[in-house]
Amino acid sequence: MWVNEILQGHPDRCYEMFRMEKHLFRRLCATLVDLGLKKSKKMGVEEMVGMFLNTVGHGVGNRMIQERFQHSGETVYRNFHKVLAACLNLSKANIKPLDPLFQRCHSKIQNDPRYWPFFKDAIRAIDGTHVPCVVSVADQIKFIKRKGYATQNVMAVCDWNMCFTFVIAGWEGMAHDARVFDNAISTPSMHFPHPPPGKYYLVDYGYPTLNGYLGPYRCERYHLPDFRQVAGFANNNEFIQAEDESVEVQEEDIDIGEASSSNLPESSRQMQRVRDTIRDQLVNHIN
Known part of the structure; x- marks a missing residue:
């Protein structure tokens, strides 16, 4: 009754309770049925999915779901894992x-x-x-x-x-x-x-920096809080331009790191060359 009340009520209630709009909720139920989710004698698919979404969307435990849906702990546990298994099948396709x-x-x-x-x-x-x-x-x-x-x-x-x-x-x-x-x-x-x-x-x-996996330079500021602490950047969120002195310092530091990377495997050196090429292109573009 509570799930039906939510689905027939104001759209905001459905989103707040299930973290999902009404049409998406019904579409998800239909999709999970196609993937093997079946209703039980005492619980329909919509109630199963609503119980599952209410649990994962709000981080509540089994006892809270028992009180909300008026089912035993064993029933909540069993049907939660039924929906979870169907969602895992859904993940493979998406x-x-x-x-x-x-x-x-x-x-x-x-x-x-x-x-x-x-x-x-x-x-x-x-x-x-x-x-x-x-x-x-x-x-x-x-x-x-x-x-x-x-x-x-x-x-x-x-x-x-x-x-x-x-x-x-x-x-x-x-x-x-x-x-x-x-x-x-x-x-x-x-x-x-x-x-x-x-x-x-x-x-x-x-x-690890392997062939096909490009990592950042170490000891460089990449996270937003670090950007906000530096006055040399024009924007708090992204590196658009830098003063000539800071660019020179970065290049000197990188050269030191390159000198110590001669013992790395060829795949790592290859990705370092890709990273250096991107760095040079960005610096030239900024200048």
Whole structure:
């Protein structure tokens, strides 16, 4: 009755309760039914999905859902995992590149003079994040790292439409980003979309610089709070121009780093040359 009241009431209530508009909610229910979600004797599909979205959208526990939907804890647990299993099937069909061969350059890169032609071969961006999780007391130690509470280390790939094209979750919080990255690209069953020759992902400095994966220069200011602390930038959000002195200092620092990278494998040196080329093009463009 509560779910029906929400779906028949004001549109804002549906968005606030389920984090989803009415037409999207009904479309999601129909899609999950096609993927195998079935109603039970005492609960319909819309109530199952509403219970699931209310849980993940507001971060509430089983007891709160019991009170809201007036079902036992076992019923809430069982139906939550039914919807979760259907959503995992949905993810396989949607979390993937729209252009698996990466033949087209995205309009966000191609039509923006700040990025074109410097990043014309960049196809996606890879980064990691820590998501809070609940684990048993015996496993908590390996899930607690710098955050001070139990987390999962999640690696995600995002395209220029801000859509996820690959996600790997479940690694404990103490796992290094490079370990998660290596597991993703080296496990065939993960179906990781490897970059074709000449293309590359933009990665965080926590990941290794391999052929096809371009990381930033170390000890450089890339995050927004760092930009706001420097008076040499014209804009708080992006590097548009810099004073000639700061450019010279950066180039000197980079040359020192290059001299110490002679022992790196050829794949890493190749991506460093790509990064240096982009740097030189940007500096010339700014000047």
